[in-house]
Amino acid sequence: MKTEGKKRIWSDYQKEIADDHFFYVRSCIRQSFFPGSEQFFLHFMREVLGKDVFENPSHTTCTGIGYHSDIVPLSTIMTVVARHFALMKEAGYKNIAISCVTSFGIYTEIIETWKHFPEELEKTREYLYKATGREFDVPENMAHTSDIIYKLRNEIAEKAKYRLVNHETGDPLNVVEHIGCHYSKMFPRYGVGGAEFPNVLGGMIEAWGGNVVDYPERRHCCGFGFRQYLVQANRGYSLSNTVKKFSSMKPFKPDLVLTNCPGCTMFMDKWQYTMKEMDGTVYGENGESIPVLTYEELAGLVMGYNPWNLGLQYHMVQSEPLLKKLGINYDPEDKFRTIDGRQMPVPENLINA
């Protein structure tokens, strides 16, 4: 069989992901809602694999949420991102690892803008120098942190304590994956599998033994819509799109939703609570809602990390039904304890609790 043509065609959907020496930039939303996810990533990379991941605490928001709600101009966000590149250059790094899909989309848009409009790159260099005296280089390699976990998926499978299989029946778990619009819909070549065959999460699910659910609204937006959520009067847009998505996935009986973007994780978790409050609708089996996990949380679970150190108790939809299916022996007494073991109050009215 001739493979040359196939290789050429598929090369458009491959992504080169750096192996080591990353400059790490955090996410406003992931660090606020899923701080355990960012800490798992760093612990796994640094302590388990011995890789070099550097964080400069002076990096700030990329201003992406402001940009996509149209209160931050393009020239401004380009210069804020250029400052991040300057911090990276000053620390001697060439590979950037980004913890947020909104930021990742911003970075891809800016780098592509500079390619198409070189005068914008020059203008940004002048702006940054004038504002801060800093100079920058464009990164040689740009990865969303899920790209890095994707690259390491088989290594994680080898180290895994649990597989994405119902331990009682032996059946693979049905996993819905949601990659987030800004990961590869805008500039497909920056994403694993591009916009047509995005496999960044699907690859993890298959490597860890699960079944990827295909359903009609698989690529539909989670419903964030920036201003459509940020302003209270618009939240009907956000909720309606989430309902459309969950209604579409429900017949496929998902055991879990796996997400790429921290905003999507938050909405798909919190809107399930809202929908249940509004009209009693739940989208999982047995009257339960569907746990929504970040890829770091799922990687941590399969590797046997304590779910309460990953922060699963701080979702609105609790994950005990999933933990039971996976056969994970978790300690319920440890769930709401401080780092030094002190008992905290137990929150009421959580879902699946």
Place this chain on the structure above:
Amino acid sequence: MADYYKMLMQDVRFREGLNACMNCGICTAICPAAEFYDYDPRKIVDLVQSGNNEEIENLLKSETIWYCGECMSCKTRCPRGNTPAFVVMALRNLSQKLGFFTESEKGRQQFAIKRTVGENIFKYGYCVASYAVSPEMHLEQGPIWKYILENSNDVYERLGGQINELGAGPLRKIPDDAREELRKIFEVTGGSELFDDIEIHSKKKASEMGLEYESEGIDNEYFIEVFTANNKKHHEKS
């Protein structure tokens, strides 16, 4: 009549996002906003490419340009390589510069976004931070969010957080000099000017509407009005 088309052409997103549109409507078919609002990105692109400045002015003052959620799904699918959402972003930017945004209920909301996300950027160095997401304004966050905020230090400490403290980690305090650099970037690049434009035109509109306006914060009648007002007609087909 002002040449709005020429003004739009100064925005690289507009030049990148609008080649010849053939009105196929794929953008509308895939659009999450078109699903629930009286919204049709195909019509916007078609209108703008006509170059009719009178029509463009109407659009700049309309509810229509504020319905897009900027998911950018239209970019992937346009067979001509257009990006209707980029066209909308250029229209929104111009609408704010010219003060037209206060003519529509949805446009006026820019004031609320500036006073929340915009102010967060300068105050904290973040667009969003846990302590800036109040349960009262975000009921959908549910009881777990109230719990997290009430037990913030313990919750974040266990998960490796560095809440409001200097040094690397989730929710670390952004050093003063870094926030000062952000502020200078906004000044040099036109970010502060846009903030000022939003404030000036919103203040004027508040006066026209007979609503109290304060020079800062969210505890004023105009903020509450624009944050919550919904005439419930945005989904009805015109």
